[in-house]
Amino acid sequence: MSAASWRDWLLTDTPASRAQAAWGQRYRLWRSFRAHPLALGGLVVVMLLIATSLAAPWLATHDPAAQNLAQRLQPPSAQHWLGTDELGRDIYSRLLHGGRVTLGMVVAVVTLVAPVGLAIGCVAGYAGGLLDRVLMRLTDVFLAFPRLILALAFVAAIRPGITSAIFAIALTAWPPYARLARAEALTVRGTDFIAAARLTGASHARIVLRHIAPLCLPSVVVRVTLDMSSIILTAASLGFLGMGAQPPSPEWGAMIATARRFILDQWWVPMVPGIAIFVASLAFNLLGDGLRDVLDPKQR
Template structure:
């Protein structure tokens, strides 16, 4: 009898979760800004995956006889100061920029989530020590600290990734710690303790799933921030080095030709702007959907 009742309860819970998930998805798609962000991010992902395959030219191939050519049928986005096809370089740069963003965000997420989870659940002097470390990291402006780290390590994309990962993990740690502090006193966690469940199992099976939502939202927004930071460091010469087709490097090279060849700088600049906008819009939409305290509706925003 108990087994049958437990089976029915489990089925009801699964059905409830499925209905709630479908409502959240419908509410997400009902907002045009969410859809716009999703389309932008999906387009970037497709360009990153298929761009190098469909690119019409080699991004490093120079053709000085056709340098500074405006957009045309042969070169849809024109050529740069060395005759390289801007469209091909932009497509190759999409894979580079998105790959760096995903790698840096993953490092931030794993490191920050682990520190925040330990600090919030263990508490005591461990919490104090880890949070003071977070405070020290947050005391420095992120861009300035990244500039210092990248400048010390030397100009390269690998060093830019290290610099951006170093300055971004503290936000995850503080967010996760706050969520854990509010979750660890709830009834299901207390019940797990009374049943003798180990602290590691409680942290992994009960606490971590309840902090995933805010972390995913922060990571989504951080993807755009990392792309912007990578382009900024490359723009000043601390990131990708020529002839690497990175958006910040393309923007830096094109700034000398703004009057005569506007497309060299404006094309990668527009790509950076749209990418950051897309991730921000998607992050805003996910925040509304993943917030467990928000009652989703299908009403369109005013």
């Protein structure tokens, strides 16, 4: 089948099956997303960051933990593309491996908080009454504390490390998703199709899972994408303060922490991981803006 035939098949107004209708809707969303060049650029940068992080063992030119004091604080050169740090370690190699740590923490946090926030918000919005009040007051308690301060307190209560940092960020990141999902659930719980589902004998769990959660999911996905930049900054902040990844782990925040005293003389040592954090945060923000325009019907 030619490309034109595929396009006609996807864009038909009379799909012959549910699968054709679903793929047609996905194709229309992709066409709308493709019309936003900044969002498309953000998607490309995010995919490049993920690809280079996954391929770090093959793309790195040096061992990220190998020290060479004779080559310490060397400027960018043909041997060391982004220079060396205070222990003579290759910054380019550490940057690639650090992306695995930082982006891996982001993925782990999102995997934890998005389902939890979506579930709490959908249940609270659909159930209402006492359960709604209890869940939302619990959410307000977590929202009352600044994210970084609460994460620092949680990590300090356990022990510094990547695992503790992931759970600390997850502990502070789920309330906005719960609030958003609850707001979406409140708008649909009184609709006719929910009443029809009840009349057919559908259980409350089935209504939440099959009818309410799918309608709340697009808004949560957009919020997750927009929130990834703040998760990156929180993870880097914990590493910078010594509560996240521990040396010699090449995490971007920890790299800035150990190199901050060289910012005036050997500027490339702290600036390179700082630029990586900035680029990753900006790319996720641009991607989130594009997804918001595509998935939110109020923005169309």
